Amino acid sequence: xxxxTQTPSHQxxxxxxxxxxxxxxxxxxxxxxxxxxILGQKVEFLVSFYNNEISEKSEIFDDxxxxxxxxxxxxxxxxxSTKLEDSAMYFCASSGDRGFYGYTFGSGTRLTVV
Amino acid sequence: AQTVTQSQPEMSxxxxxxxxxxxxxxxxxxxxxxxxxxxxxxRQMILVIRQEAYKQQNATENRFSVxxxxxxxSFSLKISDSQLGDAAMYFCAYHRDTDxxxxxxxxxxxxxx
Numbered sequence: 001x002x003x004x005t006q007t008p009s010h011q012x013x014x015x016x017x018x019x020x021x022x023x024x025x026x027x028x029x030x031x032x033x034x035x036x037x038i039l040g041q042k043v044e045f046l047v048s049f050y051n052n053e054i055s056e057k058s059e060i061f062d063d064x065x066x067x068x069x070x071x072x073x074x075x076x077x078x079x080x081s082t083k084l085e086d087s088a089m090y091f092c093a094s095s096g097d098r099g100f101y102g103y104t105f106g107s108g109t110r111l112t113v114v
Numbered sequence: 115a116q117t118v119t120q121s122q123p124e125m126s127x128x129x130x131x132x133x134x135x136x137x138x139x140x141x142x143x144x145x146x147x148x149x150x151x152x153x154x155x156x157r158q159m160i161l162v163i164r165q166e167a168y169k170q171q172n173a174t175e176n177r178f179s180v181x182x183x184x185x186x187x188s189f190s191l192k193i194s195d196s197q198l199g200d201a202a203m204y205f206c207a208y209h210r211d212t213d214x215x216x217x218x219x220x221x222x223x224x225x226x227x
Contacts, residue, residue, distance in 0.1 A: 042219045045215065045216070100209070102149050105159035108159075
């Protein structure tokens with residue numbers, strides 16, 4: 001069964017550093033998403049991406065965040081200057097049909113900001 | 115704005131028994147989709163079951179079934195013949211013609227042998 005692959009599985013970074021979280025969505029999917037889950041809390045939407053541009057973003061997704069699909073296969077989330085409160089599990093997801101049949105999620109990247 | 119509420123932070127069930135997890139949601143829309151996702155200790159989000167709001171028939175996937183009450187805006191998940199591998203966080207989620215999936219706060223299910 002096709003998978004969404006995320007790397008790294010765990011990243012530790014110092015406050016103020018830039019991090020890039022990487023995702024390889026399912027190859028024939030057209031819609032891509034980032035969600036995050038602060039430990040023990042609900043899963044929150046960050047951003048959706050379609051046709052090489054952001055289609056929707058949440059209030060969390062401020063100027064410190066950016067997304068890119070640099071080469072037609074990878075989908076990245078960059079956090080420019082990490083804060084302690086950015087520590088969370090970050091999930092990438094993709095869908096072939098705008099999510100109507102459910103998204104396929106990756107296994108997540110645990111980001112720890114120290 | 116749409117909201118999803120899961121009022122049971124934790125539930126437990128004995129192996130081979132049946133358990134029902136509750137979910138309510140709030141929306142003014144008539145066409146939408148509802149999902150249950152399972153998050154085991156590995157933290158991966160796994161789609162369990164999906165319901166289209168315009169379909170009256172309740173969705174079923176093997177041991178998992180839903181009770182969808184559109185008028186009451188209720189979407190509960192029933193797990194029959196519970197297995198140890200069913201132990202996980204379960205999230206109810208709502209989706210409509212916007213891009214984001216809106217999640218509830220989750221229910222932690224414990225399964226005892």
